[in-house]
Amino acid sequence: MLENFLASLMTIEGFAFYLFSVLTIGLFLVTVMSKNVLYAMTSLAAAMVLISGFFFILGADFLGVVQLIVYVGAIMALYSFAMMFFDATKDIKEKNTNPALVFLLGGLSAVVLVLMFAGPIHSDAIVALYPMHEGVGNAQDVGMVLFTKYLIPFEVAALMLLVAMISGIILASKKMDDSLTEDLGVDEEMMIKDDK
């Protein structure tokens, strides 16, 4: 057991796998446990970069690039823009009645979910529906399958993104001219002082 672990640590793939998994698990723990929104958001972004490393190890190059561009570049940027609307410097106070029970319930329900969905699968009977081709790059392979077999889901996803974009603009721009906080801003206070 230990010898197997050490031997796999010597290969590049094994070393990268263990490094990435330890770092992602640690960073996600910071995301879930931290009291500060900024710490949680930065560790989430860093963990997502490392998850794209998993995709590159697994040979899913295009998925790794999409993860970097969409997750780290778009979603985390959206979160950090939204952080301007909320008070991010303040620590959030959360009242937890029973933390041990939460860990027990979370772990148990995760195990139950895995058993429910993975238990009935007979792994030898799985055959590849759209097998990868030898000597063809991953991006080319993905493009061939995405634009032939998954064309309708792709178009529906594009429509869904359009709807989400319009709804995001409309929701966020409502009452944009109102001040977020009740008290006056710094500039207005200065102007009042100058008047006096």
Place this chain on the structure above:
Amino acid sequence: MIGLSHYLIVSAIIFSIGLVGVLRRRNLLMLFFATEVMLNAVNIAFAAISHYYNDLTGQMFAFFIIAIAASEVAVGLGLLILLYKKHGSLNLDDLASMRG
């Protein structure tokens, strides 16, 4: 040698971290972060199965999950901003207005 089960175990650990986060968080923004953690865990499992069974379907599903996550964040953050403008807080205990 790293096998499929290694990746699935890592994915299950990350998924349970996200599930614990969903259960224990009381701030709506932090709940969003915890759901992102769970979505990423599922993406790792899809990519690993896709690699070890030499099948592209897993990667396709991972792409659609990323698209769904992007639109979820766009709509959800709009709603969160409206909620914050209305109540001045994102804490679920403060927002519970239907207490009997």
